[in-house]
Amino acid sequence: MPKLIVANWKMNPGSLKEAKKLAKESDVGGLVVCPPFPFLEEVGGELKKAELGAQDLFWEEKGAYTGEVSALQLKDAGVKYVIIGHSERRQNLGETDEMIAKKMEMAVATGLRPILCVGETKNEHAAGKANAVVIQQLKKDLSLIRNWQLEIRNLIVAYEPIWAIGTGTPDDPGNTVKMVELIREIAGPETQVLYGGSVTAANAENFLKHKEIAGALVGGASLKSEEIKKIVKIANRYRLLEK
Ligand code: PGA
Numbered sequence: 001m002p003k004l005i006v007a008n009w010k011m012n013p014g015s016l017k018e019a020k021k022l023a024k025e026s027d028v029g030g031l032v033v034c035p036p037f038p039f040l041e042e043v044g045g046e047l048k049k050a051e052l053g054a055q056d057l058f059w060e061e062k063g064a065y066t067g068e069v070s071a072l073q074l075k076d077a078g079v080k081y082v083i084i085g086h087s088e089r090r091q092n093l094g095e096t097d098e099m100i101a102k103k104m105e106m107a108v109a110t111g112l113r114p115i116l117c118v119g120e121t122k123n124e125h126a127a128g129k130a131n132a133v134v135i136q137q138l139k140k141d142l143s144l145i146r147n148w149q150l151e152i153r154n155l156i157v158a159y160e161p162i163w164a165i166g167t168g169t170p171d172d173p174g175n176t177v178k179m180v181e182l183i184r185e186i187a188g189p190e191t192q193v194l195y196g197g198s199v200t201a202a203n204a205e206n207f208l209k210h211k212e213i214a215g216a217l218v219g220g221a222s223l224k225s226e227e228i229k230k231i232v233k234i235a236n237r238y239r240l241l242e243k
Contacts, residue, residue: 027050165196
């Protein structure tokens with residue numbers, strides 16, 4: 001199975017013009033581009049080889065939910081993948097595992113491919129609690145999804161230690177491999193586990209060369225087309241170990 005690189009643009013860039021340019025220049029196979037909501041459709045129009053993803057969705061189908069975006073609206077805009085439970089939403093917006101579970105259920109029910117983000121804080125890491133935190137998140141976040149759905153959908157989980165996001169200090173790849181194995185024990189052996197947290201073209205190979213690591217979720221480095229294309233090129237040299 002080919003490896004997957006997910007470009008999480010977060011709240012960037014500042015204009016549609018820049019977003020379209022970045023999309024056009026980053027358009028390679030094996031990449032999922034996740035722009036901000038207002039740019040989804042136009043960015044999708046620029047992508048011929050890469051796929052379109054969203055950074056979030058809401059758990060209800062429709063109705064009086066000011067500021068939220070539904071799964072059906074995303075599908076209508078051409079979205080195939082959706083990031084759920086990113087740590088920036090957990091931390092800045094108080095998103096709970098209960099909310100994330102409902103979002104996961106909605107994504108699976110509507111045929112969007114969820115990319116569930118899990119990972120421990122710096123303090124939890126220092127206290128040796130990383131495994132316990134990730135197990136707890138997975139159990140809660142997947143609680144509304146039945147096993148047969150996971151098997152059909154081929155779940156994607158991104159292990160993103162919070163202390164590694166945007167800090168320039170990525171995880172130790174050996175540790176990531178152990179975490180991948182733990183996540184597959186809880187979420188199922190078919191689960192594709194990506195790594196996220198300060199991935200760049202310079203360090204991507206350290207992660208992607210491991211047969212256990214299914215790809216990468218890239219933030220900052222995805223805003224430079226040359227950088228993200230290099231990361232995809234590295235990913236294309238390796239394949240995922242299928243269980
Ligand atoms: P980063 O972000 O690559 O800028 O560390 C990763 C993420 O938050 O998904």
